[in-house]
Amino acid sequence: MYLQIDPRNGNPIYMQIIEQIKHAIQIGIFEVGKPIPTIRDMAIELCVNPNTVAKAVRELEREGVIKTFVGKGAFVTDKAKNVMEQDNTEKAVKVTESYIKDVKWLGYKKEQTIELVKKNWNKLEKENNHE
Amino acid sequence: MYLQIDPRNGNPIYMQIIEQIKHAIQIGIFEVGKPIPTIRDMAIELCVNPNTVAKAVRELEREGVIKTFVGKGAFVTDKAKNVMEQDNTEKAVKVTESYIKDVKWLGYKKEQTIELVKKNWNKLEKENNHE
DNA sequence: ATTATTGTATTAGTTAAGTAGTACAATAAT
DNA sequence: ATTATTGTACTACTTAACTAATACAATAAT
Numbered sequence: 326m327y328l329q330i331d332p333r334n335g336n337p338i339y340m341q342i343i344e345q346i347k348h349a350i351q352i353g354i355f356e357v358g359k360p361i362p363t364i365r366d367m368a369i370e371l372c373v374n375p376n377t378v379a380k381a382v383r384e385l386e387r388e389g390v391i392k393t394f395v396g397k398g399a400f401v402t403d404k405a406k407n408v409m410e411q412d413n414t415e416k417a418v419k420v421t422e423s424y425i426k427d428v429k430w431l432g433y434k435k436e437q438t439i440e441l442v443k444k445n446w447n448k449l450e451k452e453n454n455h456e
Numbered sequence: 457m458y459l460q461i462d463p464r465n466g467n468p469i470y471m472q473i474i475e476q477i478k479h480a481i482q483i484g485i486f487e488v489g490k491p492i493p494t495i496r497d498m499a500i501e502l503c504v505n506p507n508t509v510a511k512a513v514r515e516l517e518r519e520g521v522i523k524t525f526v527g528k529g530a531f532v533t534d535k536a537k538n539v540m541e542q543d544n545t546e547k548a549v550k551v552t553e554s555y556i557k558d559v560k561w562l563g564y565k566k567e568q569t570i571e572l573v574k575k576n577w578n579k580l581e582k583e584n585n586h587e
Numbered sequence: 588a589t590t591a592t593t594g595t596a597t598t599a600g601t602t603a604a605g606t607a608g609t610a611c612a613a614t615a616a617t
Numbered sequence: 618a619t620t621a622t623t624g625t626a627c628t629a630c631t632t633a634a635c636t637a638a639t640a641c642a643a644t645a646a647t
Contacts, residue, residue, distance in 0.1 A: 337605060364624065374607040379624070396614025396623045413562045420562075421576045424555040431544045431551075435577050439570060445552045446566050468635060494593065505637040510594070527593045527644025 327354050330371055338373055342381035347390065347409055350401055357405060360398035361391065388412060458485050461502055469504055473512035478521065478540055481532055488536060491529035492522065519543060 327349055330341040349355045361367075364382060368375040382399055385391045389408045393399040402408070428438050458480055461472040480486045492498075495513060499506040513530055516522045520539045524530040533539070559569050 339605080363622080365622085375624090376608085376626095377606060380605090382624085393624065394614075395612070395625075398623065417559055417562050417564060417572060418576065420555060420558045421572050422580070424551060425573065425577055425580060427551045428548055431548050433548060435574070438577070439573060441548060441552050442556065442570060442573060443566070445549065446556055446569070449553070449556060470635080496593080506594090507596095507638085508636060511635090513594085524594065525644075526595075526642070529593065 328367060328371060330373070332373075338371075339377050339380040339384070342367070342371070342378060343384055346381065346385060350390070350405055351409065355401055357401045357403055360400050363398055459498060459502060461504070463504075469502075470508050470511040470515070473498070473502070473509060474515055477512065477516060481521070481536055482540065486532055488532045488534055491531050494529055 328342065328345045330338055330345065332338060334341065346355065346361060349361075350357075355361045361382075362370070364375050364378045367378045371378070382391065382393060386393055386399070389402060390405045391399045392402050425438070428441070433441065459473065459476045461469055461476065463469060465472065477486065477492060480492075481488075486492045492513075493501070495506050495509045498509045502509070513522065513524060517524055517530070520533060521536045522530045523533050556569070559572070564572065
């Protein structure tokens, strides 16, 4: 299958599953209107408890990415990609607000912060190029 | 006294105490070379267990902000302000790296991110002005 | 020397999050 | 109708973080 998790990653397994399923939808492995693998199949594949997968599926349904039917399975909604897109912008605003709060508390001004982002962005670019 | 905590703040009490003590040092309420209040006094003042204050004091000592002596008390070190200053820069880099990782995962490019920070910074400014 | 005051160590209780075990309920397939 | 397959609900176990209760050890004060 196409899902991978790392139990020692620090991030909860169910969150990793959420990200994996979303990613699979975005790159077309799981298609709109079609079902994703059953909870049990994914649980077996990932060697985790079905409830852990169910938690991820439940959350995805809450977000509107999939719609589940007992006995049938969980289907990718038409609006899945829109939802995920919008969700991303919301998340971006959220992390940005949180970030601004942090650096303000540390005494940084707007321009200093912009510089900080630029500098560290470049640093990460370089590190990646060296791989 | 000069310390305040909010037990329902979400943030652990001992962390709030750490921030409060640091702040008190920065604005001169607790002076370099002089002792901060005893663990028991602070515990009584804040209505928390002495161990909770002790945890904060232990952490501050680990950071080099204060130096404790059994039977005497905990004294603000000469280098306390330098340490806190440097600590702030490190923290800023850390939160920035984490922030960049987040927005990159959300598909944001460098310039988009800069714009995001600018826009939200201004937004927060406006909100504060309206108070 | 004795006593009070300081920080320290050890242990335990509390809460929340995450994960798993097991049984249940609804739908599909035959 | 019966059976298999699907998601669901409920319960319990584990772990980690936080806080507190209590007793201990070192220093200061007298």
